[in-house]
Amino acid sequence: MTAAANPGFTPRIFSGIQPSGGLTLGNYLGALKRFVEKQDEGIETIYCLVDLHAITVWQDPAKLRHATREAAAGFIAAGIDPARSILFNQSQVGAHAELGWVLNCVARLGWMNRMTQFKDKAGKNSEAASLGLYAYPSLMAADILLYHATMVPVGEDQKQHVELTRDIAAKFNHDYGVSFFPAPAPVIEGAATRVMSLRDGTKKMSKSDPSDASRINLTDSADMIAAKIRKAKTDAEPMPEHLAGLKDRAEAKNLVNIYAALAGRTPAAVVHEFAGKGFGAFKPALVDLAVAKLGPISVEMGRLMADPAEIDRILGQGAERADAIARPILERTFEIVGMVRSR
């Protein structure tokens, strides 16, 4: 699945992050760091703080506003240049919700019922989940298709949603006899496509995990990063000779993957370097690396957050640029489905 599978469409990247809390190391390694790499490769990049997705689970309004600005600061601090990438928050471009409705009418209930994220987030009491949470993947399809994006860099957990987006695009094209939407490809790369909780190697690191010790936040100070890594769950075994030796050691493997992703190396090379050493020796090296890589981001986020009006200005400008691409695509969609457009 590559952009080449979309002849006639300009290679374009779209991806988003929910401002449903502070950004985590998982968001950074699985998404943000790679967003910056894509921007620097010179591909057209559109990045969105998906606040409409965030409210599929109740959010405190003041915290949501703060988290949206803080996430924007995180993007910029990590290397997103708002002059080269389009950076905005979703609710400022009304076309997302409008196309989302059209795609709600294309997506099938049977498809939505297979979405594992809904099952995970709704938990046992799915009757009490919001309709928005259920429709989350079709709004995500709208986010992507609204820009005719061909590539979507995401972490492993979002692969199913991008695949659903392809199904929705194909069904729309088939039902209306057009070749209007591309088939966007998930781009899942790097050593840390699924960063796990520091307290439980079977659970994804998540911004909404009740335990702050389970994650590293991009706003954490050097001391906090060090304390969390020192306390991270591991086992008593030394580092194996080969990567295969980490097979049933979820927590140890997670720390190796984090180290590799932060260092820009392969997990195999990291295992080789520390072979035979205990995690008592590995963790201090990981602390030094994490503090060196994440410390400057946290400091820069603090500096940017001192001027929220400037962040709002950047998001507003990004929204205008996003709208200029989205509006004609939405208008054409309405024409295709048979809406009268008379103003």
Ligand code: AQP
């Ligand atoms: N632990 C992770 N490892 C790798 N990638 C991750 N991503 C999230 N967590 C990890 C990637 O970050 C992008 C944005 O995710 P999101 O904020 O839209 O939603 P999410 O996947 O539901 O993230 P969280 O942190 O778990 O949020 P909450 O707690 O609010 O549900 C995506 O590309 C995702 O793959």
